[in-house]
Amino acid sequence: MGRFEGKVALITGAASGMGRAICRRLADEGAAVMGLDIDAGGLDETVALVTDAGGTMRGRRTDISLVAECDAAVAECVDAHGRLDILGNVAGLSWARRMQDETEEGWDAMFGVNVKGMFFLTRAALPHLVAAGGSIVNIASNAGLMGQAYCVPYCASKGAVVNMTRAMAMELIKTPVRVNAIAPGGTRTPMTENFELPDDVDFDLMRPYMGFREMGTPEQIAALFAFVASDEAANIHGSILSADSGLTCG
Numbered sequence: 001m002g003r004f005e006g007k008v009a010l011i012t013g014a015a016s017g018m019g020r021a022i023c024r025r026l027a028d029e030g031a032a033v034m035g036l037d038i039d040a041g042g043l044d045e046t047v048a049l050v051t052d053a054g055g056t057m058r059g060r061r062t063d064i065s066l067v068a069e070c071d072a073a074v075a076e077c078v079d080a081h082g083r084l085d086i087l088g089n090v091a092g093l094s095w096a097r098r099m100q101d102e103t104e105e106g107w108d109a110m111f112g113v114n115v116k117g118m119f120f121l122t123r124a125a126l127p128h129l130v131a132a133g134g135s136i137v138n139i140a141s142n143a144g145l146m147g148q149a150y151c152v153p154y155c156a157s158k159g160a161v162v163n164m165t166r167a168m169a170m171e172l173i174k175t176p177v178r179v180n181a182i183a184p185g186g187t188r189t190p191m192t193e194n195f196e197l198p199d200d201v202d203f204d205l206m207r208p209y210m211g212f213r214e215m216g217t218p219e220q221i222a223a224l225f226a227f228v229a230s231d232e233a234a235n236i237h238g239s240i241l242s243a244d245s246g247l248t249c250g
Contacts, residue, residue, distance in 0.1 A: 003230045005030035007132075008081040010074065010125065012064055012117070013091030015042025017189030018139060018225075020049070021218035022088055025226050027055030034077040036062040037091065064091055064117030065109070074124040084128035086229045089118040089138045092158075096150040096197050107153050114157035119164065126177070133176035135229045138165050139221075140183040142209070142244040149205035150198055158183075162240055169238030178237045180228050185244025186215040213245035 009026045013019030014035025020042075023033045027050045035057060037043045043059040050057035058080065062073045078084055093110045122136060129136065143151055144158030165181040172179055186192055192215070224243055227233055242248055 002030045003226065003232070004086070007085040008032045008034070008077065008083050009086035009088060009229070010034050010036070010077050010084060010121075011086075011088040011090055012036045012062075012121065013139075014046050014059065015039035016046075017191060018184070018187065018218045018221045019088070019090040020046045021222035022090060022225050023057060024050055024053070024055070025219070025222040026086070026229070027057055028053065029226060031056075031086065032081050033057040034073075034080065035059045036064065036073050038063050064121055065112030067116075067120045070117065070121040071124045074121065074128070078128055083132050084125055085132045085134040087122060087125045087129060087134070087136045088225065088229070089121060089136070091117065092139060092141075092191070094151075094154050094191055097153075098150060098198050099152050101198070102153060110153045110157050111160075114154075115160045115164070118161060122168065126172075129177050130175050134178075135233075136168070136177065136179045137225055137228050138179070138181040140165065140181040140240060142183055142185045142242065142247050145183055145240070145242070145248045146209060148209050150201060165240065166238055173237070178233070180233075180236055180239045180241065182221060182224055182228065183240055183242045183244065183248075184216060184221050185211060185242075185247040187221060188215050188217055209247060211245055211247045216243060216245065 009031045014023050015037035027033050040061040047057050047059045062069050093113045140161040141158040143155045144162040169179040
């Protein structure tokens with residue numbers, strides 16, 4: 001459809017799952033994409049998929065939990081393409097543990113990627129996005145809108161993404177930049193397929209957020225992302241868009 005012809009997108013978590021699907025969708029619609037991920041092998045696979053399909057993409061192995069890496073990634077993207085129109089904060093960590101089994105290292109790692117990396121990459125990208133009248137799309141989660149047993153750090157980090165998105169939207173409301181978040185429910189990605197529960201979990205505690213419908217797909221999230229990032233969504237700003245098959249509606 002060409003909604004992103006002449007535009008440049010920077011997408012985190014590009015090595016697999018939603019990030020890979022978003023890179024492919026934006027490139028299919030004309031964007032020049034730069035993908036970031038700590039998984040260099042998976043990132044190379046995504047670049048190959050995009051370029052083999054006729055799209056434009058480059059990859060950069062990046063640990064977004066490091067502020068200097070966020071700054072360097074944005075600088076490389078703008079040096080290569082001359083502009084930045086779309087920032088997709090997609091990368092995330094997730095696991096299930098009882099509260100008493102969580103570690104300081106685990107907590108810091110999850111917040112380093114899910115919250116810190118998202119903020120500092122946005123900070124680095126902001127001058128370029130303002131210049132381009134660009135769009136920021138953060139990936140939150142239904143876990144940021146409801147409590148879930150055995151996922152306290154994850155829920156806390158995604159709750160931070162939800163309110164960080166709203167706060168960014170308020171601070172930027174007099175600029176041309178739009179900021180929104182997508183809050184998926186369960187989605188068939190490597191992260192969820194490898195999700196392991198603690199031993200002897202109490203499933204009564206889990207039933208409220210198990211849902212009634214099938215899990216979503218990365219391609220469904222990519223389709224919503226493409227709409228939100230496009231000019232067709234010009235009046236959508238500061239929104240948290242649930243894509244969870246009704247999980248959080250009741």
